[in-house]
Amino acid sequence: MDADAIETTFPRIISVDDHTVEPPNVWRDRLPSKYHDTAPRIVRAPLESISYVGGRFAPRMGAPGDGGPLADWWVYEELRRPLTRLDTAVGYSRDEVRLEAITYEQMRPGSYSVPERLADMDVNHVQSSLCFPSFPRFCGQTFTEAKDHDLGLLCLRAYNDWMVEEWCGPAAQGRLIPLTLIPLWDARLAAAEVHRSAARGVRAVCFSEIPPNLGLPSIHSDDWDPFLRACEETGTVIAMHIGSSSRMPSTSADAPAAVGSTITFANCCFSMVDWLMSGKFDRFPGLKIMYAEGQIGWIPYILERADVVWEENRGWGGVADKVLRPPSELFSEHVYGCFFDDAFGLRNLDAIGAGNVLYETDYPHSDSTWPKSREVGEAQMAHLSPDVVERIVRTNAIELLGLTADGLFARP
Template sequence: METTETESTRNAQTPLNPADFPQIISVDDHTVEPPNVWSDRLPKKFRDTGPRVVRAPLKEMTFLGGKFAPVMGNPGDDGPIGDWWVYEDLHRPLTRLDTAVGYDRDEIKLEVITYEQMRPGSFSVPERLADMDVNHVQSALCFPTFPRFCGQTFTEAKDRELGLLGVRAYNDWMVEEWCGPEARGRLIPLTLVPLWDPELAAAEVRRNAARGVRAVAFSEIPPHLGLPSIHGDEWDPFLAACAETGTVIAMHIGSSSKMPSTSPDAPPAVGSTITFANCCFSMVDWLMSGKFERFPELKIMYAEGQIGWIPYILERADVVWEENRGWGGVADKVRKPPSEYFADHVFGCFFDDAFGLKNLDSIGVANVLYETDYPHSDSTWPKSKEVGEAQMGHLAPDVVERIVRGNAIDLLGLDRDGCWRP
């Protein structure tokens, strides 16, 4: 039987030269919002109730069973001092896990910090660009910190008027300042939507698309937030807006406010090992939802979910679709094998997944994107280039180029230099 080489295994004859490793476009980094993001933008009547930073002691803090539970002390109380975001009843401290780059692994602990105790590149554009230069990064798409990964903070708030203004203020800061002229096209905007109202969400997608935004954050499993699943019609206005404007739906691990765990007393290491699990569940939801039939231009991506798990899930989904069509509940809306929808609509993102790269042919070169996760504790900064070289050394140079930057350029509508141009 005749055999053929696959795209990713041709490299046996053409090894990657480390000096030629392409400049990275990271599709999953993070920004720590400066203290004035909302105080500078909310109407005057909301400035005392909207998000603001207070310096206060920590009374206690736990992170067990996937649940983060900090308690803010009163001025004068004993305890380590940190900067806290205060908004309605929420008290959310900045922690070392929010911005861990530059620290030894053994020094990274769950502790409160102040802005002065974090690396300035976490919140300042010039310092961020400098840290990107150190890390061989051309451009970066950044998820939020205080709003959480898809704006859950505003979704859970009581005052909907203030919540909507908070979402819009964040988006204005993201587009006009974080990704503004000072960033020189190297920071790529990712915006939020008011998840509690799909019509308002659609309007916000279109408002931002009109100024060049091509990515919006969304929840991997909306029912965990008390919101409708994607199997009904409730999200259709939002999905239609994304499809019409070419806006990619970006879902970060933890964007359902429920990190995978096994028990209430499981240590964080358990959840950290299985962080991909919600991405796995979410992708099956989307593949079996029929939404890619109804919205053929729709694209979704999974940030920090890694990619090694994808081949088996696609194989299993195809088997279920074929063998359980009589009672599986999807025969009328999922008209071809789920793996075919994956190829056209779904993108996996990784920063450290040697196993996934060894099985790239079962995933698809066009469906894989690279990330650095700056400034989080899992980040490969400042060695993202070296990690990429070590894990992609078996791949052809053109395949590495696509994974490290080419696919992101196409997906996010960047120019050929990898920059965002509004």
């Protein structure tokens, strides 16, 4: 297939990893007034300092009247988290994207506004988009780490209501696909929230790539079974974003951010081996999981190594009685890798499987290929047949997320 052919036929993209920056009123509009001073809220205040070293993000809010640059901060319990340029970098040159705190007026409106988001999707040849959170973090760690879990549950449900009713509401025209949160601190409550969301047409939920990093049980335990059962019963996909364990890969406390940015896939790699060796896919054969922003080039070797270990070491490796088939077979039936820029992975697609790969644009983050996601896809998929390109860019997402044949979210 030559470049001229793909230029005229490249499908409208269904991006399975973008992000929303929550508007300031998400929780104020959806919680009783008695919580307005304790639920998440925006405060404009100076920035005293900000750093991102060794995989750790460390901002400090200044006092009123300090001379630092003004930023909009989410305030919740003891948490003070500013909006940053890394939250919404599209529209800026790479050299202009720095670690700095900003206000809503300093970000691209498509980051938080539905009409502007749809317009930016049109510019980027994107039809539909699944969006991960910002302030709640990639799997709702903000509410999991809160002291008051009763209020945290109200806040989490309010976010899910906003996601379904407003972000993915009528104004989105079915082009924004809902992705909801669960209360990670209680698997039974999580199961209930999965069922509540599924009744509204939601078919994807956020989860942590490595739960023990959040002080939670590992996937090898039985603690998550109520949640996993609910996902299987409802056809809900478990979506894990890089960083959803609150620890981005790094090598040392003083490693520059570029080290972690190069190896962001590592947590996905560790997580996928956990799942493949957990026995969960044999116990819950309907489960589907996906790794957002993890890229795909690393997958072939991990599958090869996992199969060797399963074949040669399962007698003493603790998996003989629970992992009943080669891990590569389990991967083929249950796991999806997501990429936005991975020419190497696409050159090795036969070792991964075209049915296990999804495309994304990562709007509006600094890694985003916006507004050139089509051009990136055309260049990197030019060697693939049209039906394979269609599968990667659209069909896999339609089938996995229960979209209409036209690639849209439809309410029940």
